[in-house]
Amino acid sequence: MKIALLGYGKMGKVIERIALERGHEIVLRKTSSGTFEGLTDADAAIDFSVPSSAVANISACLTADIPVVSGTTGWLEDYHKMAQLCEEKNGAFIYGSNFSLGVNIFFELNIQLAKMMTRLKEYKVSMEEVHHTQKLDAPSGTAITLAKDIIEYSDYAGWAIGNPKDDDIFIDAKRIEGVPGTHTVKYDSDIDSIEIKHTAHSREGFALGAVIAAEWLLGKSGVYGMKDVLGL
Incomplete structure (x- = not known):
């Protein structure tokens, strides 16, 4: 699977390592000042950015028909807008306050x-x-x-x-x-x-859960949560 990382801080780097260990490829490493060049090459995107960037990141993915997993918190006043955009675009979206x-x-x-x-x-x-x-x-x-x-x-x-x-x-x-x-x-x-x-004990659990969520989301459409991924 080709993954776009939206947010390339400490969490983004841990996600990258785990994704590579699981046989995936990283096609975009977007920082807050970076562009979305390479996004359309991705099979899925994982957003662990900052609250001020989350809506733009998620919107760009849904508009480009890229399934997106977001673990960024602090932006949830706009969650319903993103869920609605996902439905309008027949996209695939998972938000989790914690992916562990x-x-x-x-x-x-x-x-x-x-x-x-x-x-x-x-x-x-x-x-x-x-x-x-x-x-x-x-x-x-x-x-x-x-x-x-x-x-x-x-x-x-x-x-x-x-x-x-x-x-x-x-x-x-x-x-x-x-x-x-x-x-x-x-x-x-x-x-x-x-x-x-x-x-x-570390960021490993959050990163692994996010990658597993992206793997699960591939080929699906709709708005989901980690309960769906884990079958809880």
């Missing part, structure tokens, strides 16, 4: 725990996410996904990183040098506490 296989299992554990805690009003839920200092958005897209899934099965109305209201889930977003990503969901009562936690 382990994190996607963690998402499912979070949903099951939220369902079990629905009637236990004595527990207050909160979250902590820790990432490296180069991460541009806070809270992380992964933390937002976790919070939204809890909200669906609870009386919480939203989430907040500062001055939460009574019906907000508080997310403590920390930036510490060298941390790939750690997410903790905690239910706390006067009697006890329940926690689930995912700790990434």
Whole structure:
């Protein structure tokens, strides 16, 4: 498979290495100041860029009939526009707040725990996410996904990183040098506490999941997520 890398920072370079190890070819390595020259030679594109570039990158792929996988976070106010463009162009698009296989299992554990805690009003839920200092958005897209899934099965109305209201889930977003990503969901009562936690040890898991998603997307049309890729 010929892959266009949209975003060639640390993640892009790890994705490149894993893609090459899996027998793929890289036909475009686009930085924020680069052009889309070579995009139409690709069988699929993987976007791990920056929030300000994501919409343009995804749009260019869908317009050129190139299946695109995006792991860039911080741009989701325009997600529905990209999903609509995908439908209009009969394209193929996967967005994931986190492509790690382990994190996607963690998402499912979070949903099951939220369902079990629905009637236990004595527990207050909160979250902590820790990432490296180069991460541009806070809270992380992964933390937002976790919070939204809890909200669906609870009386919480939203989430907040500062001055939460009574019906907000508080997310403590920390930036510490060298941390790939750690997410903790905690239910706390006067009697006890329940926690689930995912700790990434490197960027490898995110990169491998993105390449697997691109392999899965080839030949398909529609808007998908990692649940579809993993059959969850």
